[in-house]
Amino acid sequence: MSPKVTEEHKEQRRLEILKAAEEVFKRKGYEPTSMQDIIEEARMSRGGVYLYFSGKEDVFRALLDQLDAGQGLWYGELLAQTKTAWEAVERFLAVLEEQVQTVADSLTPVVYEYVSSSWRDPSRRAYFTRRYELAIAQATAFLQACVERGDFRPEIPLESVARFVISFFDGLHMDVLLLGADKVDVKDQIDSLRRYLRAVLQSV
């Protein structure tokens, strides 16, 4: 077996473990999940799983890193699929609206559970700080690419817009998880966000 095939095989195994772990975390929540649960769900040997991950937290963070990488790709696709800057923003809002509606089936409740026990944990805070900075950087780059299309005249820094959008979605996700999408009126809230974006980006 050539080294290349081995690397591909390793990556494949790693992805299989992550997929199994995602299922377990969604089903059980963060605290109640054990490495043993993940090993059983992945149908691999204990040693086989520990070859890739040092423990539950390591697996969980790898899952979040995977989501973050996907987010970057998604912004690229939004740009590729649209012509004007405002069209890209509208596509962005439409996809997020759909994601918010189905947030209960995602990993987000587990992330919030993990977050709410992280306030005093410096390692977790440092980890989330890196994730936050990456999220801001990705959203800012997306907005910058939009501006370069020529139809925006932003009246505040794009990073400020990115930060506001991210905090708003953090709250919206939490409210939808707790109260349901109907009660929170997701469509209406996305419309409010659209009005904010129109005001600060000065779509021309």
Add this chain to the structure above:
Amino acid sequence: MSPKVTEEHKEQRRLEILKAAEEVFKRKGYEPTSMQDIIEEARMSRGGVYLYFSGKEDVFRALLDQLDAGQGLWYGELLAQTKTAWEAVERFLAVLEEQVQTVADSLTPVVYEYVSSSWRDPSRRAYFTRRYELAIAQATAFLQACVERGDFRPEIPLESVARFVISFFDGLHMDVLLLGADKVDVKDQIDSLRRYLRAVLQSV
């Protein structure tokens, strides 16, 4: 002792228990706190505390109800202290900015801890639905009083504005707890919210 004095005395004891419970919850978090901790902090007898509250969750909800009632009063004060509608909104933003900066010392981290274990609990969801509806109603009434001052021409329903502001603050609080006020740049985010409010309320 007249019945009136007895009622006052009872209310006083109740408030003392709530004050003690707030200290314990802030110090230990929701899960690790027991009724015994609250009883010890309040320096009362077990029977004396159970006369007022049936258990830890009952105490915790009474604390949140107390906060909610205070919120209603606060909106009234904002109106009493200001002349124009936009002045009231500016005062609202200034106080919230200060609250967000010190959110780590408030009961909010404990509320988020409680929330993040509530997704699948119908009783807790129903409780938070009532709190959410109250918060929307209070904020909408405040905005309505502002509109009656004559300098706003809202372009969307005031309830939609209230809902957006509440979800944004839920997210901002969470982000500040996790990442710190500097990293999240609270001042900058409040400025974004101001721009949203100016756009949708059409301050004239």
